[in-house]
Amino acid sequence: MKALSKINSSIVPLPIENVDTDQIIPARFLKATTRDGFGKNLFRDWRYEQDDETKPKLNFILNQPEYSGEILVAGKNFGCGSSREHAAWAIVDYGFKAVVSSFFADIFKNNALNNGLLPVTVSENFLQSIFILSNTSTLSIDIEEQTITIDQIKQTEKFELNPYKKTCLLNGYDDIDFLLSKRTAIENFEKELS
Amino acid sequence: MGKTLFDKIWDKHVVEKIDNGPSVLYIDTHFIHEVTSPQAFKGIEKRGLKVFRPKQTIATADHNVPTLNQHLPIKDALSRMQVEALIENCNNHSIELYGLGHPYQGIVHVIGPELGITQPGMTIVCGDSHTSTHGAFGTVAFGIGTSEVEMVFASQCVLQTKPKTMRINIEGDLQKGVVSKDIILYIISKISASGATGYFVEYAGSTIRGLSMEARMTICNMSIEMGARGGMIAPDETTFNYLKGRKFAPTGEQWELKKKEWETLFSDDDAAFDEVLSIDASAIQPMITYGTNPGLGIAINARIPVTDTIPDEGERKNIIKALEYMGLQSGKSLIGMPVQHVFIGSCTNSRIEDLRSVAALIKGKKKNDSVQVMIVPGSQQVARQVKEEGLDIIFSEAGFVIRQAGCSACLGMNEDKIPAGEYCISTSNRNFEGRQGAGARTLLASPLTAAAAAITGVITDVREII
Numbered sequence: 316m317k318a319l320s321k322i323n324s325s326i327v328p329l330p331i332e333n334v335d336t337d338q339i340i341p342a343r344f345l346k347a348t349t350r351d352g353f354g355k356n357l358f359r360d361w362r363y364e365q366d367d368e369t370k371p372k373l374n375f376i377l378n379q380p381e382y383s384g385e386i387l388v389a390g391k392n393f394g395c396g397s398s399r400e401h402a403a404w405a406i407v408d409y410g411f412k413a414v415v416s417s418f419f420a421d422i423f424k425n426n427a428l429n430n431g432l433l434p435v436t437v438s439e440n441f442l443q444s445i446f447i448l449s450n451t452s453t454l455s456i457d458i459e460e461q462t463i464t465i466d467q468i469k470q471t472e473k474f475e476l477n478p479y480k481k482t483c484l485l486n487g488y489d490d491i492d493f494l495l496s497k498r499t500a501i502e503n504f505e506k507e508l509s
Numbered sequence: 510m511g512k513t514l515f516d517k518i519w520d521k522h523v524v525e526k527i528d529n530g531p532s533v534l535y536i537d538t539h540f541i542h543e544v545t546s547p548q549a550f551k552g553i554e555k556r557g558l559k560v561f562r563p564k565q566t567i568a569t570a571d572h573n574v575p576t577l578n579q580h581l582p583i584k585d586a587l588s589r590m591q592v593e594a595l596i597e598n599c600n601n602h603s604i605e606l607y608g609l610g611h612p613y614q615g616i617v618h619v620i621g622p623e624l625g626i627t628q629p630g631m632t633i634v635c636g637d638s639h640t641s642t643h644g645a646f647g648t649v650a651f652g653i654g655t656s657e658v659e660m661v662f663a664s665q666c667v668l669q670t671k672p673k674t675m676r677i678n679i680e681g682d683l684q685k686g687v688v689s690k691d692i693i694l695y696i697i698s699k700i701s702a703s704g705a706t707g708y709f710v711e712y713a714g715s716t717i718r719g720l721s722m723e724a725r726m727t728i729c730n731m732s733i734e735m736g737a738r739g740g741m742i743a744p745d746e747t748t749f750n751y752l753k754g755r756k757f758a759p760t761g762e763q764w765e766l767k768k769k770e771w772e773t774l775f776s777d778d779d780a781a782f783d784e785v786l787s788i789d790a791s792a793i794q795p796m797i798t799y800g801t802n803p804g805l806g807i808a809i810n811a812r813i814p815v816t817d818t819i820p821d822e823g824e825r826k827n828i829i830k831a832l833e834y835m836g837l838q839s840g841k842s843l844i845g846m847p848v849q850h851v852f853i854g855s856c857t858n859s860r861i862e863d864l865r866s867v868a869a870l871i872k873g874k875k876k877n878d879s880v881q882v883m884i885v886p887g888s889q890q891v892a893r894q895v896k897e898e899g900l901d902i903i904f905s906e907a908g909f910v911i912r913q914a915g916c917s918a919c920l921g922m923n924e925d926k927i928p929a930g931e932y933c934i935s936t937s938n939r940n941f942e943g944r945q946g947a948g949a950r951t952l953l954a955s956p957l958t959a960a961a962a963a964i965t966g967v968i969t970d971v972r973e974i975i
Contacts (some may be wrong), residue, residue, distance in 0.1 A: 332827045333702055333802050337941040340922040346573060346587035348547035348594050360943045390823060392703040395736060396941060398638040398656035398901035399545065421706055421738055422638060422652055477670065479530025491556070494664035497525065497533055501664055504524045504535055
């Protein structure tokens with residue numbers, strides 16, 4: 316996993332609540348056996364008419380060239396539904412480094428963090444301010460300081476981040492290496508359990 | 510102070526708590542399937558590792574398998590490759606696979622319980638959000654992502670932050686025609702699709718005690734649809750009677766020992782929950798959803814909310830968007846609305862008891878000509894029981910099509926899809942946009958309400974035909 320410490324970018328606003336993982340990546344695209352290439356099908360059925368890449372839905376945000384960037388901003392309860400990690404893979408593969416919302420579904424949040432994608436939970440008011448300024452202001456995210464700033468109006472909010480996960484993100488550490496280092500403790504635990 | 514059921518099981522499985530971080534949680538049983546495991550196998554192989562505890566890992570193929578002609582090679586090349594990858598991975602890592610053609614194959618959350626693999630007090634994970642189903646046996650069971658599947662392969666542990674606890678007490682008698690699916694759709698409609706996010710839910714109370722294991726599984730199954738990490742029910746005589754004699758359940762002296770241990774699995778009287786809700790079971794009507802998340806549900810005889818009167822702007826926009834997708838109108842009743850499809854299946858409602866209840870309701874009746882009805886048993890064992898009990902005859906005489914076991918039209922990964930724009934009353938768990946096929950419109954309901962629509966061709970209050 317790549318280390319991540321600061322993000323400064325324009326945003327892609329998606330002011331919709333309860334965006335579920337079936338919208339992020341529909342089930343018919345889950346047949347791959349690798350983690351690559353899901354970005355082209357991100358929000359597939361919101362993005363194209365009749366599943367046809369030559370027919371983009373022009374009112375959908377990913378098809379509007381004036382919006383681009385490394386930060387996706389969405390309404391509350393983002394990532395609800397299925398546990399498919401393919402949703403996080405699709406967002407990362409598309410080029411996003413962070414998702415900002417006022418509320419995240421649990422499994423999605425874990426999946427995002429396990430792929431170096433930063434979920435940033437902000438207050439509902441702050442979220443609305445981002446949406447209002449979405450076509451003029453960039454956002455700055457500082458993982459060390461746990462802050463997010465709407466650059467145009469210099470409004471900053473602190474966000475929560477589990478200290479363990481913060482260390483992982485800042486250093487690009489991997490949970491599996493950590494767990495492998497605990498194998499002796501795990502084997503001892505198994506002996507006690509049986 | 511006493512402990513909750515959740516705390517008793519969780520605490521016993523913590524190998525180590527990281528300061529200011531998650532816990533290393535030991536996993537007793539890991540279920541895997543073809544869709545969320547291949548990348549995890551690749552991951553550990555890249556590190557030169559074998560699955561650490563293959564005997565605690567059980568595999569099946571369910572998500573993308575066809576439900577017709579399962580004895581033939583899978584036509585869809587990508588689905589076939591994924592199922593073949595599962596076979597190869599299970600061979601390479603010495604994992605028991607109940608694959609296509611095996612008498613135990615089926616939806617992962619149906620086969621675990623019916624084989625007696627799922628037992629009280631266990632920690633259970635699977636790369637599938639409906640793993641919460643197993644909580645009906647008094648287990649801590651939850652869905653995980655593929656990176657976490659890889660963690661369990663590598664170490665038989667996951668890193669997890671301990672969730673908060675919520676208890677939902679459900680007391681009283683259910684009305685005629687109201688079943689466990691209605692209870693959970695009612696709860697989600699009250700607290701919303703995110704109302705339990707961050708919590709592990711324990712369902713308790715006299716109504717829950719009176720339910721069968723199948724009915725309890727339906728409730729725990731949909732815990733994730735209100736955002737909960739999982740759902741659980743303390744084991745009791747109903748649980749023990751269900752388990753006794755099942756293939757992998759303990760026997761003899763071991764059974765007695767285990768049972769004694771299981772009998773300690775309940776929330777102590779003075780245990781504190783972070784949140785407690787109380788539900789009056791007698792107030793619950795047969796439920797149906799009208800929107801595009803499971804929280805957008807109403808009593809069958811109620812009206813869709815009038816959007817103009819919804820005070821919260823976000824919620825109002827959300828419901829307007831949902832109604833537009835569904836082609837439904839604010840303030841209208843759903844009763845009498847034609848549906849083109851009825852789907853009875855999924856890890857929520859495809860167990861033998863579900864199918865028995867459908868058969869009892871429709872016996873001697875015929876489906877309406879305007880609907881297509883598909884019944885997909887949750888497992889090969891359920892399919893066999895359907896035949897043994899002669900339910901297949903009742904279904905065929907009614908014009909219902911019976912398929913082979915799998916997830917099927919719940920998520921439309923195989924050929925079983927609902928065409929764009931058409932309505933399907935479905936016993937599954939999600940009514941998201943495009944869930945049952947691009948453009949498909951899903952109305953979630955109980956097996957009884959779905960069967961009633963199959964007979965009349967329109968949305969029907971099942972109490973009128975019982």
